[in-house]
Amino acid sequence: MTANTGAEETRYDFPTIQERWLPVWDELAPFRSGIPSDDRPKKYVLDMFPYPSGDLHMGHAEAYALGDVIARYWVQRGFNVMHPIGWDAFGLPAENAAIRRGEDPVRWTYDNIAQQKASMRRYACSFDWDRVLNTCDPEYYRWNQWFFLQMFQRGLAYRKASNVNWCPQCQTVLANEQVVAGQCERCDTNVTKKKLTQWYLKITDYADRLLDDMTQLEGKWPEKVLLMQRNWIGRSTGAEVDFEIEGRDEPVTVYTTRPDTLYGATFFVVAADSDLAAELANGTDAEAEFEQYLEQVKQTSEMDRLATDREKTGVFLQRYATNPVNGEQIPIWASDYVLADYGTGAIMAVPAHDQRDLDFARTFDLPVRVVVDAGEDPAVTGEATADDGLHVNSGPLDGLNKDDAIAKIIEILAERGTGKEAVNYRLRDWLISRQRYWGTPIPIIHCPACGEVPVPGDQLPVELPPAEGLDLKPKGASPLGAATEWASVECPSCGQQATRDPDTMDTFVDSSWYYLRYVDPHDENAAFDPAKVREWLPVDQYVGGVTHAILHLLYSRFFTKVLHDMGLVDFTEPFTRLLNQGMVIMEGSAMSKSRGNLVRLSDELAEHGVDAIRLSMVFSGPPEDDVDWADVSPAGSAKFLARAWRLSGDVTSDPGADPAAGDISVRKATHRALHDAAQAVETFRFNVAVARFMELVNVLRKAIDSGPGPADPAVREGAEAVAIMLSLVAPYTAEDMWARLGHQPSVARAGWPQVEEELLVEDAVTCVVQVAGKVKARLEVAPGIGEDELRELALADEAVVAALGGAGIRTVIVRPPKLVNVVPG
RNA sequence: GCCCCGGUAUCCCAACCGGUAGAGGAAGCGGUCUCAAACACCGUCCAGUGUGGGUUCGAAUCCCACCCGGGGCACCA
Numbered sequence: 008m009t010a011n012t013g014a015e016e017t018r019y020d021f022p023t024i025q026e027r028w029l030p031v032w033d034e035l036a037p038f039r040s041g042i043p044s045d046d047r048p049k050k051y052v053l054d055m056f057p058y059p060s061g062d063l064h065m066g067h068a069e070a071y072a073l074g075d076v077i078a079r080y081w082v083q084r085g086f087n088v089m090h091p092i093g094w095d096a097f098g099l100p101a102e103n104a105a106i107r108r109g110e111d112p113v114r115w116t117y118d119n120i121a122q123q124k125a126s127m128r129r130y131a132c133s134f135d136w137d138r139v140l141n142t143c144d145p146e147y148y149r150w151n152q153w154f155f156l157q158m159f160q161r162g163l164a165y166r167k168a169s170n171v172n173w174c175p176q177c178q179t180v181l182a183n184e185q186v187v188a189g190q191c192e193r194c195d196t197n198v199t200k201k202k203l204t205q206w207y208l209k210i211t212d213y214a215d216r217l218l219d220d221m222t223q224l225e226g227k228w229p230e231k232v233l234l235m236q237r238n239w240i241g242r243s244t245g246a247e248v249d250f251e252i253e254g255r256d257e258p259v260t261v262y263t264t265r266p267d268t269l270y271g272a273t274f275f276v277v278a279a280d281s282d283l284a285a286e287l288a289n290g291t292d293a294e295a296e297f298e299q300y301l302e303q304v305k306q307t308s309e310m311d312r313l314a315t316d317r318e319k320t321g322v323f324l325q326r327y328a329t330n331p332v333n334g335e336q337i338p339i340w341a342s343d344y345v346l347a348d349y350g351t352g353a354i355m356a357v358p359a360h361d362q363r364d365l366d367f368a369r370t371f372d373l374p375v376r377v378v379v380d381a382g383e384d385p386a387v388t389g390e391a392t393a394d395d396g397l398h399v400n401s402g403p404l405d406g407l408n409k410d411d412a413i414a415k416i417i418e419i420l421a422e423r424g425t426g427k428e429a430v431n432y433r434l435r436d437w438l439i440s441r442q443r444y445w446g447t448p449i450p451i452i453h454c455p456a457c458g459e460v461p462v463p464g465d466q467l468p469v470e471l472p473p474a475e476g477l478d479l480k481p482k483g484a485s486p487l488g489a490a491t492e493w494a495s496v497e498c499p500s501c502g503q504q505a506t507r508d509p510d511t512m513d514t515f516v517d518s519s520w521y522y523l524r525y526v527d528p529h530d531e532n533a534a535f536d537p538a539k540v541r542e543w544l545p546v547d548q549y550v551g552g553v554t555h556a557i558l559h560l561l562y563s564r565f566f567t568k569v570l571h572d573m574g575l576v577d578f579t580e581p582f583t584r585l586l587n588q589g590m591v592i593m594e595g596s597a598m599s600k601s602r603g604n605l606v607r608l609s610d611e612l613a614e615h616g617v618d619a620i621r622l623s624m625v626f627s628g629p630p631e632d633d634v635d636w637a638d639v640s641p642a643g644s645a646k647f648l649a650r651a652w653r654l655s656g657d658v659t660s661d662p663g664a665d666p667a668a669g670d671i672s673v674r675k676a677t678h679r680a681l682h683d684a685a686q687a688v689e690t691f692r693f694n695v696a697v698a699r700f701m702e703l704v705n706v707l708r709k710a711i712d713s714g715p716g717p718a719d720p721a722v723r724e725g726a727e728a729v730a731i732m733l734s735l736v737a738p739y740t741a742e743d744m745w746a747r748l749g750h751q752p753s754v755a756r757a758g759w760p761q762v763e764e765e766l767l768v769e770d771a772v773t774c775v776v777q778v779a780g781k782v783k784a785r786l787e788v789a790p791g792i793g794e795d796e797l798r799e800l801a802l803a804d805e806a807v808v809a810a811l812g813g814a815g816i817r818t819v820i821v822r823p824p825k826l827v828n829v830v831p832g
Numbered sequence: 833g834c835c836c837c838g839g840u841a842u843c844c845c846a847a848c849c850g851g852u853a854g855a856g857g858a859a860g861c862g863g864u865c866u867c868a869a870a871c872a873c874c875g876u877c878c879a880g881u882g883u884g885g886g887u888u889c890g891a892a893u894c895c896c897a898c899c900c901g902g903g904g905c906a907c908c909a
Contacts, residue, residue: 235904238905343907345907629845653872
């Protein structure tokens with residue numbers, strides 16, 4: 008390298024340093040991970056890829072700074088780290104820009120990608136630029152189509168008509184995971200229901216494995232994320248019980264988690280919007296009333312429906328069900344508090360032991376019968392009792408506790424053939440079709456004769472037609488349907504005139520497997536090469552926001568399991584470890600244009616420099632906590648960087664000077680810092696690691712100014728360690744220091760110095776001597792001091808003797824070398 | 833309503849298995865340098881750990897209750 012190393016400079020000038028090293032790094036490419044002769048052990052560090060909706064913002068700056076610490080750390084530790092980046096490039100913003108400003112979504116997307124890519128280069132992310140992928144490239148999304156067809160053939164992709172979530176703003180359907188508190192995850196519009204035929208992926212087939220495999224992730228993923236996924240999947244165990252219905256051939260099955268309370272069922276409720284309700288109401292005197300009620304239910308928005316403390320409503324259908332254990336006739340009601348798509352859409356109501364049933368019973372004056380004795384009468388208190396207790400009024404279950412009663416009743420029902428043990432999930436199949444343009448076309452051809460026909464593999468990818476000339480305005484049907492030339496095709500199986508499926512896939516399909524594609528993003532023969540995947544995956548460390556705790560992470564786990572079953576990968580969990588970084592907020596609330604508290608990343612970078620911003624992000628606190636920009640001081644970060652940088656100009660010894668000849672206490676400080684910082688990084692306490700850097704810089708400053716002086720080789724050793732450690736967070740500053748210390752770039756590949764164990768041992772330790780738990784004396788002792796010796800020393804201490812004041816000694820607790828506690832008698 | 837996570841100095845945050853409450857930073861204050869200032873450097877102030885109880889020789893750390901903040905789930909039978 009012939010770059011000006013800046014050895015003569017005396018002032019830390021970040022713009023100069025940035026310009027100096029960027030071109031050098033471009034040439035050196037220190038983070039290239041695909042060199043065949045590279046025999047370093049492999050590690051895969053992955054940042055969640057960004058959506059290209061404009062330039063990078065503060066949130067990106069934080070996320071990528073944190074991921075970079077991890078990636079760069081493992082490089083320093085001698086690993087061949089694959090740290091790739093790509094773009095999650097399909098999605099609505101491109102389309103909306105097209106609609107609003109008449110821009111071509113393709114162009115809009117690629118322009119933004121180019122801008123973000125340039126920004127990431129300047130931000131000095133340690134990405135391997137040979138592995139970039141864009142999900143909107145046909146060479147990428149053809150494999151979405153390929154996976155879809157694989158799933159289709161396995162019965163894992165199917166079409167069905169159902170009441171689906173519909174966002175009136177986006178004019179498209181949404182998956183359950185994309186509805187947050189009754190609102191569209193993307194635009195916060197109240198979601199409505201619509202009966203539509205849509206494509207689904209059968210994630211429910213994997214519910215048990217998605218749940219059970221979480222044990223592999225225990226301790227490696229944030230507990231919070233695991234909990235959220237468990238809640239989302241919502242497995243419950245109970246029983247299905249068949250109730251005969253008067254005047255109906257088939258019995259109706261209900262699902263209950265409390266089959267033991269069957270004797271307490273005093274009425275029966277079907278979901279008002281279920282087919283069963285309509286059927287049961289049909290031809291009864293209640294029919295008109297029911298129709299009216301159903302209308303009213305349909306008018307209720309999802310938001311209102313979810314509101315707690317809602318009055319219970321319903322209609323008696325004038326029909327009766329028979330309780331299979333005691334032959335009782337119980338009235339059948341229709342209500343919206345029972346959900347059509349959970350369980351069987353019908354329940355047995357046990358008001359004494361279920362609050363919702365009790366509320367309903369009290370509203371409509373239905374009987375309440377206690378079958379589990381809890382000492383209180385729910386009919387009087389208004390509080391249903393769900394606790395364990397002895398069963399009463401329950402025939403053969405009398406006197407049993409809950410668990411025994413459940414076992415017993417299941418046995419009885421099974422014997423009679425009127426019920427069985429059953430499991431239910433909250434998780435629903437993943438609705439993946441979208442009525443929008445900018446996504447992966449679903450590779451199915453609808454033939455009037457053959458039905459749903461897969462597009463033959465050799466005709467993939469089914470490319471999107473150009474947006475030009477298409478009306479992309481949301482109108483509830485996919486714009487692709489209007490591209491007649493594109494849509495009309497011959498049926499691959501019978502040759503008849505047929506049409507392409509006009510919908511595109513949820514963009515979460517794209518991100519469900521992108522981490523596999525990075526092993527060779529330009530592979531033309533397959534989505535990925537299983538051999539290469541074996542080399543690199545699963546991902547050792549995944550870094551991203553907690554916003555994806557359910558959506559993306561659940562879908563990716565599902566995809567991985569499907570690929571496992573297809574024999575394409577040999578692991579069942581894609582991400583071994585997960586770190587969720589927090590958000591960047593401003594004065595307590597999320598940054599947004601409307602709040603006017605938006606801090607522009609580009610402004611901050613221009614003012615303080617890339618390194619100072621990165622350092623601020625990393626140092627602000629634990630990575631998973633939100634960073635309040637009002638609390639961080641980029642100027643303070645810049646000050647520290649300048650202070651560290653100055654060390655490199657002060658060192659006067661030559662490169663290669665033997666540190667063993669240097670000052671021992673400086674050496675100890677260096678090795679202690681290297682050791683502690685490494686540990687802090689490995690446990691994601693990056694802020695603590697930075698504190699260790701700062702500590703060492705302070706020690707070295709003192710050593711130079713008023714200690715062994717700038718020529719001491721220990722000072723050089725320390726300054727080099729600072730450069731190496733700092734390379735994780737502040738790559739420009741570190742590289743410049745490295746050069747000023749007389750080394751060739753890149754410091755990123757310098758390697759983490761070997762920590763010398765003997766330098767971690769302290770010369771002397773302060774031992775605290777307490778009397779009755781209060782500190783009375785401090786002794787300087789050898790770290791290896793024995794218990795007896797320490798006890799004697801402590802008891803001989805004047806202050807201790809004085810504190811005891813002649814009182815006897817009951818016990819002496821000795822914890823060498825740090826503590827002695829004398830307990831007076 | 834249920835379930836998680838967190839409350840330490842003015843602020844952001846450290847503190848290993850229970851063992852000296854302070855590593856680091858910001859802000860403040862004082863000083864050195866300077867004609868003065870900025871920068872830099874040096875020094876310094878500041879809490880007994882949300883509240884109440886318990887366990888222990890000893891509690892920020894463990895247990896119980898409560899308060900406050902953040903998050904998740906929420907008519908899932």
